[in-house]
Amino acid sequence: MAIGRPLSRVEARDKVTGAARYTADTRLPGMVYAALMSSAVSAGRVRAIDTARAEAAPGVLAVITHLNRPQWHSTPAALRYVETRFPLADEHIHHHGQYLAVVVAGTREQAAHAAGLVAVDYETRPAVPTLDAALPDAHQPVWRFEPEFPTLLALGDPEARLAAADVRLDLEYRTPYNSHAPMEPNATLAHWDGGSLTVHETSQQVHLDRPVIAGALGLPPDRVRVVSTLVGGAFGNKTAVWAHTLLAAVAARQVGRPVQLVVTRKQVFTCHGHQPPIIQRLRVGANRDGTLQAITHHTVNGTPVLFDRPEAAISPTGTVYALRSVGVRVEVAGMHMPAPATMRTPGDGPGMFAVGSALDEMAYALELDPIELRRRNHLAVHPLLGRPWSGKQLLECYDVGAERFGWERRAPRPRMMRDGADWVGFGMSSAQRLEHHAAARAAVEIRDDGSAEVRTAAPEIGTGNLTTLTQIAADGTGIAPSQVDIRSGDTTLPESAPTSGSRTTGSTGTAVHLAALRARQAAARLAVADPRSPLHGLPAERVGAARGRLYDVDVPRRGETYRDLLRRNGRRSIVEQGFHDPAGADPRFAYATFGAHFTEVRIDDTLRRVRVTRHVGVFAVGRVLNPKTARNQAQGGIIYALGGALMEDLATDPVTGRFIAPALTDYHVPVNADVGDIDVSFVEEPDYNAHPLGAKGLGEVVAVGVHASIANAVYHAIGIRVRDLPITPDKLLRP
Template sequence: MAIGQPINRVEARDKVTGAARYTADAWLPGMACAALVGSAVSAGRVRAIDTTAAEAAPGVLAVMTHLNRPQWHSTPTALRYQETRFPLADVHIHHHGQYLAMVIAGTREQAAHAADLVAVDYETRPPVPTLDAALPDAHAPVWRFEPEFPTALALNDPDGKLMASDVRLDLEYRTPYNSHAPMEPHATLAHWDGDFLTVYTTSQHVHGDRPIIAGALGVPLERVRVISSLVGGAFGNKTTVWGHTLLAAAASRQVGRPVQLVVTRKQVFTCHGHQPPIIQRLRVGANRDGTLQAIIHHTINGTPVLFDRPEAAISPTGTVYAVRSIGVRVEVASMHMPTPATMRTPGDGPGMFAVGSALDELSYQLDMDPVELRRRNHLTAHPLERKPWSGKQLLECYDEGAHRFGWDRRAPGPRMMRDGRDWVGFGMSSAQRLEHHGPARAAVEIRDDGTAEVRTSTQEIGTGNLTTLTQVAADGTGIEPGRIGFRSGDTTLPESSPTYGSRTTGSTGTAVHLAAERVRQVAIRLAVSDPHSPLHGLPAERIAAARGRLYDVDGPHRGETYRDLLRRNGRRAIVEQGFHDPASRDPRYSYATFGAHFTEVRIDDTLRRVRVTRHVAVFAIGRVLNPKTARNQAQGGIIYAMGGALMENLATDPLTGRFIAPALTDYHVPVNADIGDIDVSFIEQPDYNAHPLGAKGLGEVVAVGVHASIANAVYHAIGIRVRDLPITPDKLTPKPS
C-alpha cells in the first residue's frame, strides 16, 4: 500500500532545483508591471492626488487612482474576512498603507520608481492606534455571516457556579498583532483575451476567488479562469481575494496588455492580513478535587473601523475540558488597522494560550500535576452538539507524550530544577481543533500507457498535500505513485475543498479516494466482460489491483496490466470523478483532532532569554497518510507557534497606528539556531466515521497549545507567569517587592 509510506514529496525535486514555478515567476509576452502607492497616514482623507510626475516617468503606461478607476460591478459583502470596500473606492483613509494609486509601466523597476513620484495631499485626523485606545468603543460584533462559533453564550448559570467554586481565578491574557510572514509575497498576473480573463494569483482556493473576481469586474463566471498551483507560504492570508488582484485585472483591461503585480514585502505585512491583538479575561472555578465547575471567557479583539470581525478565541473554552457551566462573550473594538485575516489556528491558537495557561495556574492552586488535572476533566462529548467525539485519543496522547518527554522527572514546583547557570522548566498543554468538512471533487484517469493522473483544483501550499493525494490515488488504482501525475490549482479542474481550515486531507482526499475507487471498478468491469481478458467472467469482488495490474485475489498469477486491457479494447484512457459530500459523515458524532504538547525550556539566570531545548508532541489525527510529510508539517506548525510565543510582535506606533517593523528584517521569526529537538509522534487510529479514508486534518491542530506549553514551562523554570505574549527577556526580570 502507498498510504502510510514515507515517500518523498512529488514536487520536491522541482523546488530544490529551482524548476518550480510560483505566481511571481509567471510570464506572458508583452507583459507590463504594476506597483501600488500606499497611504502615509492611518486616518483621514485624500484632499488631492497629483500623478503628473508619475505619468511622465519613463515606461509608464497609466496611473490609476480613485478618480479614474473602473466601476466595480458588485459589492464586496461576499468577501469573508475582507474589508467592505473595493480598492480605490473613495477618498477616505482607514489605515496606514491603504492603497491610494497604482502605476502600470513596462518593467517592475519603472513602475516602482513612478509610484514614488505620486504626490498625495492628506487631510489627517487622529487615529485609534491601539487596542487599549479602542477599548471604550468595545461592543458586541455585528456578524455578517453565519457564525461558526457563538459570540455570546451562557450555559448552566456560569456566574453562580463560579461563585460556588472552592477555588476561583480571574486572569487576563494578551496576544499582539502577529503577521503570517509568508516567504512568497502576494502576486497576480492578469490577462484579457477579448472578454475572457485569465488570472494567475497566489490563492488557497481558486474556485472561491473566481466569483469574487468575476463579480467585481462585471464578467460572467464562465469567462474567468483562475490559476494557482504552487503557493510559497500562506498560513491563511491567501484565503481571500485582496485588492491587488482586482487592480491587476482592471489594469490589464485598461492598458490592453498582461499586467503583473507583485506586492512589496512591507505591503505583505501591512495590507494582506494578520492576527489582530486580543485581550482575554478568563474566570475559572473548580472544586478542591480539580473538577472544573465554571469557565467564563470574555474576549476583545481589534477590528477595522469599516466592519466587525470577531476572532474566535473562545473556540477552546467549552470543547476541550469537561466543565459544568460555560459563559462566553466576544467583543470587538474599532481601530484604524488593516483588515485581519484567518491565521493558522485562527481563534484556537490565542484562545488555547489563555485556557491552557489558566489550567496550569489552577494546577498550582490545587497542588496538582497539570496532566492529572486535565485527565480529571477529560471531555467525552461536544457540550453544545451533545454528541460523543469520534476518534478521540487525547488520553493516549497524554500518556505517550509524558513517557517520551520524561514528565515523571518534573519537580512539583517552580524554581526547583537547575543545570549550571540555567533554570530548567517543564510545561505542557492540550491541543484540539474542530474537524472542518467541505465539498470537494476530483478526477482520476488511467491511461493506456499504464500511468494515471489526478485532477483537482487544490494547491500545494508547502504541506505535501499533492504527495499524500498521489498516495491515495495509488492505493485506489493500484498504480505506483511514481507513475501518477497531478494537475492542480486551476478552475478548469474539478473543484477541490479549500487549502485552509485543515480540509485538504479529509475532504479533497476523500474525493480522490472515491474517484480512484470508481475508475478501478470501471477497469474491472471492462476486464471481466472482455472475452480476451484472463479475468473474463470472474466476480468483480475477486479482482484487486497492484503494480499497475489487475489480478485474481484467489490466484494472483492470473491477471493483466491496465496497459494491455485498455489497448486491447481500443481505449486511450478511462476517467472517473469522485465527490465528497460533507453530509456523508456519520451524524451521530462530533469531530475534532487532538494532541498534547510537552516543553522543556532553559533560562539563563543572567540573560533571562528563553530557549526551548526540547518539545514533544503527540497527535491523534486518524489515519496518517504519510508519516514523513505529517511529521514535517507538525514540526513546522510547532516552530510557527514558538515564534508567536517567544518573539513575534507586529508592534504599532502608539501615536500613529503604523506598524513599526513591517519587514522580515525586523519582524523576528524563528531560525534554525532558535529551535531545539522537536519529537513528533502519532496515535494512529483511523476515524472512518469522519471520512472514508479514516484521515483527518493536521495542518492547524499541531500549533494549538504550543504557546501555553512554553509559557507554563517558563513559570515552572523561574516562577514568573507571563500572560502577555511574546515572552521576551524584559518580562522575565523579577519585579521589586
C-alpha cells in the first residue's frame, strides 16, 4: 500500500536542487517585461497623468493608463472577478497602491525605472482609514453565505437565555489586517498566438481563472490556457484573478510579444489580498454547572468602499459547542482599503480566536478546567442542518493532547507557575473546520512500459498534494509510486477542485482514486477477455493489482504485468477518467475536521516578551494519506497562526489609510528562533461517509484555534487577558 506511507514529496529534489520552475522562472523567446505604477493616495481621482518621460525612457515599448487602455468586455460581477471594477477602469482612486499605469520595456529594470517616471496630478479626498473610523457606516452586507454561514440568525431566544444564565460575559475581541506574505510574489507571463492567449500564472485554481480572463478580454474560454505548475506559497492570495494578470495580457497583445509581470513585494501586500480587520463582540451565558445557555456573536469587518465582502468569523459560533440558543449578526464597514481575499482558515481563524478565548474566560469565571467546560458542552449534531457529525473524534483529541502535553501539571489559577525569571502559562483551544466539497475530474493512464500517469489541473502550492495524489493513483492501479508520474496545473488537463478550502485531498483525491480504479478495471477486463492471458476467463472482480501486475486474488502467483498485457494486445496505454460529485457525500451526516491545541508560553517578567516554547496539536481528519506531508502541513499551519497571534499586523496610517509596513522587512512573520517544539499527532479514523478514501481536508483546521490557545496561555501565565491581536509586549505591561 502506498497510502499511509511517509513518502517524500515527488517534487522535492527539483525544489532543493533549483531545477523547479515557478512562474517568474519561465522564459519565452522575445519576452519583455512589465512594471506597475501605483497610486500614492488612498482616495481621490487622477486629474492628469503625464507619461511622456516614461515613454521616452530607454527600452520602453508601451505605457498603458486608463486613458489609452483597450476596452474591457463583460463586467466584473458577471465574471466573479475579485473586485467590482477592472484595472485602469477610470480616473477614480479607492485605495493606496491602486494601479494607475503599466509600463512595458525590454528589461525588468527598464520597466521599473520608467514606471517611476509616470507623473500624476491627484485630486485628494478624505479617506476612511481605519475600521473604527468606518464603524458609523457599519451595515449588513449585500451577500449571502452558504447555509452554514448566515449573516443574521437567531436560534431559540438568545436574549432570554442570556438574561436567565447564572454567569454572563460581554467581551470584545479584535484582529488586525493580516497579509498572506507568500514567499513567491504574484506573477504572470502572457503570450498571444493569433487569437489565443496562454497565461503562465501564480494560481491556485487555473480552471476558475480561465473564464475570468477570457471574459474580461472578450475571448471564448477555450482560447485561453492557464498554466500554474508550482506555486511558492499562497494561503489564499492566489485564489483570485488580480489586476496584474489582466494588465499583463493586455500589454502582451499591445506590444505583440510575451510579457512577464512580477509584482514587487510591496505590491503583494497592497493589491493581492489580505485578511481584513475585524471587531467581534461576544456575549456568553452559562449556568453554574458549566452548561452553556447562549452566545450572541456580532462581527464587523472592514470592506472596500466599492463592495461588501464579509468575513465569516461567526462560522465556529453555533457549530463547535452545544448551546441552547445562538444569535449571530455579521456587518461590514466601508474603508478605503484594497480588496481582501480568502486567507488560510477564512472566518474560522479569527472567529475561533474570539470563541476559544471566550470559552476560556467562562471557564475561569466558573472555576472549571477549560477542557472540562468543553467536554460538558460537546456537540453531537450540527445545529443548523440537524444532522449528526460523521467521524467526529474531538473528545479523543482532548484526551490525546492533554496527555502528550502534560496538562495535569497546570496550576488552576493564573500567575502560579514560575521558572526563574519566566512566568509559565498553559492554554488550550478546540479546532474545527467544516469539510468542503467541489466537483473534480482527473485522468489516470496505465502505459505499456508498466508506468502510470496522473493528470489533474491541481497545481502544487507547497502542501504536498502532488505526492498524495501520486500515492492514491499508485494504490488504485497497483503500480509503485516511483513509477507514477503526475502532470498538473494546466487548463489542458482535467478540471480539479480548487486548491483552496482544504478540498484537494477529498475532492481531487477522490477523482484520482476513481480514475485509477477504472483504469485498473479496464486492464482487468482486457486480460480476462484475452485467451493468451493467464487471467483469461476469470471474473473481472477476481483480478487484483500490485507491484505493476494483475493477478488472481485466489491464486496470487497467477498473473501478468501491465507491460506484457498491453504490448501483447498492441495497446500503448489505457486511459480512464474519474469524477468527484460534490453531492456524493452521505446526506444523512454533517462533515467537519476537528482538533485540539495545547500551548506552553514563557514570559520574561521584565521584558514581557512571549515565547511559545511548546505546542501540541492533535487532529481528526479522517484517514491520513501520508503522515510525513500531513505532519509538515500541521506544523506549518501552527507556525502560521503563531505569527498571527504574536506579531503580524499590517498596520495602517490612521489618517491616510496607507499600509505603514508593506514588506517582509517590516511585516514580521515567525522565523526559526520564534518557533519552539511543535508536537503533532492524529486521531485517525477513516470517514468513508465523506469520501471513498476516508480522508478529509487538513491544511486549514490545523491553524484554527492556535490564536486562542496562545492567548489563553498568556493569561494563565501572568493574568493579563489580551483580546486584540497581536499579543505584543506593550499589551502585557500592566502589573
